[in-house]
Amino acid sequence: MTPPPYVLSQGVLAAIGNALSQAFAVGIGTSHEASKPHHEARPRVPSIRQRSKAQLPSEGHARTIVEGRWGMCEFTGKCANIIQSWNPVVLGLLDSLPYDEEVVVWGRRWIVKTSTLGERHGYGVYACEDIIVEDSASCRREGPTLFPYGGPIYKRRHWNMILTQHPKWKTFALEMDTFASSTRRHSDGRVIDGDPIHSGNIAGFINSTMGTQPKRRANCEWVFVEGPPPAPYGQTYHEDHCLVIATRTIRSRDELFTHYDWN
Numbered sequence: 001m002t003p004p005p006y007v008l009s010q011g012v013l014a015a016i017g018n019a020l021s022q023a024f025a026v027g028i029g030t031s032h033e034a035s036k037p038h039h040e041a042r043p044r045v046p047s048i049r050q051r052s053k054a055q056l057p058s059e060g061h062a063r064t065i066v067e068g069r070w071g072m073c074e075f076t077g078k079c080a081n082i083i084q085s086w087n088p089v090v091l092g093l094l095d096s097l098p099y100d101e102e103v104v105v106w107g108r109r110w111i112v113k114t115s116t117l118g119e120r121h122g123y124g125v126y127a128c129e130d131i132i133v134e135d136s137a138s139c140r141r142e143g144p145t146l147f148p149y150g151g152p153i154y155k156r157r158h159w160n161m162i163l164t165q166h167p168k169w170k171t172f173a174l175e176m177d178t179f180a181s182s183t184r185r186h187s188d189g190r191v192i193d194g195d196p197i198h199s200g201n202i203a204g205f206i207n208s209t210m211g212t213q214p215k216r217r218a219n220c221e222w223v224f225v226e227g228p229p230p231a232p233y234g235q236t237y238h239e240d241h242c243l244v245i246a247t248r249t250i251r252s253r254d255e256l257f258t259h260y261d262w263n
């Protein structure tokens with residue numbers, strides 16, 4: 001009888017681990033790992049030897065390994081389609097997002113630097129030019145588009161599976177499908193993994209007005225848009241997308257704030 005996986009010898013497990021890590025050593029977009037002083041050290045995916053017994057492949061079920069946000073994620077075969085390859089440039093985002101340096105994203109100049117909330121709250125996004133929202137914009141969502149909220153898109157239940165494997169990840173996940181059920185296109189809600197370190201997602205650095213002292217006023221918000229982003233960005237890549245929209249005039253050197261529960 002074949003022994004159950006939990007009695008495999010350490011040597012066999014180590015050999016499997018080595019083979020797998022050679023085959024799938026490259027994570028998605030880790031190019032600016034070096035310049036992230038405000039971020040916690042990224043927890044490395046444990047080697048197979050360190051993993052709990054429950055995460056080892058079950059008997060008779062083919063294991064598929066796919067690239068995760070950084071490092072590897074493992075899933076059984078039926079979940080192998082969860083990862084969409086992500087290239088920030090396709091959506092007009094930068095493949096590397098420097099700090100303290102002006103960048104141009106979607107035709108406007110921005111800088112990512114320490115937030116006005118204070119160093120312990122990390123970075124924030126600042127405008128480097130005025131962005132005028134006309135009083136005549138009757139609906140706040142008619143304001144100018146700033147940039148997309150970009151990153152690989154997962155089904156909610158698959159994202160939850162990834163998180164159970166990586167409980168220490170600081171996540172920047174944005175729910176795409178929170179709008180009314182009558183207009184839902186997907187039965188399973190989708191999530192954008194907007195980690196700015198790995199996806200060039202500048203929107204991931206926008207801080208919340210929640211609990212701020214003195215009170216900050218939101219000057220932008222993220223919205224769901226059905227259909228692909230405007231040309232020339234992500235035309236064929238995206239079925240739907242999320243955008244950050246200015247909701248009131250933003251002056252050069254203003255930090256962007258929106259309202260979300262960051263706790």
Ligand SMILES: C[S@@+](CC[C@H](N)C(=O)[O-])C[C@H]1O[C@@H](n2cnc3c(N)ncnc32)[C@H](O)[C@@H]1O
Binds near residue numbers: 038123
């Ligand atoms: C989407 S990130 C924003 C970018 C973040 N400052 C960074 O450097 O990664 C959300 C995180 O920023 C911090 N944050 C955002 N809004 C905040 C607020 N109003 N007060 C304190 N911390 C806040 C919290 O640590 C939160 O988990």
